[in-house]
Amino acid sequence: MPECSIDLSFLKQNSFGEVSLYKELLEIFVKTTPEMLAQIKQMAEQNDFIMVGKIAHKLKSNVQSVGLNNVYELLDDIEAMKYGSKDDANFLSALYTITECCNIAVLKVDKEVKLL
Secondary structure: OOOOOOOOHHHHHHOOOOHHHHHHHHHHHHHHHHHHHHHHHHHHHOOOHHHHHHHHHHHHHHHHHOOOHHHHHHHHHHHOOOOOOOOOHHHHHHHHHHHHHHHHHHHHHHHHHHHO
């Protein structure tokens, strides 16, 4: 199991103490992250690594906002197209870690939203 800790201090700081803004930012993460993960998987299955890289670029801001630094680095590698196919073992490992950590983060962030 990969290390998947989150840090919401960035979002707290950038919401300037406004709970409604903080909650909105968290909800955006919860809504858009699974969609982008599904898109990456779909584009990888089609061997469209140009689109995989573009989606990885968008997803980087999501994961950065919740402090998933290890996932950010993996997405950076994908965006830089360090992998050549959907069957590349390194790509599959990176995609597994990204997916697992993002799914865990979505659950944690959703829990935080419900506490607000």
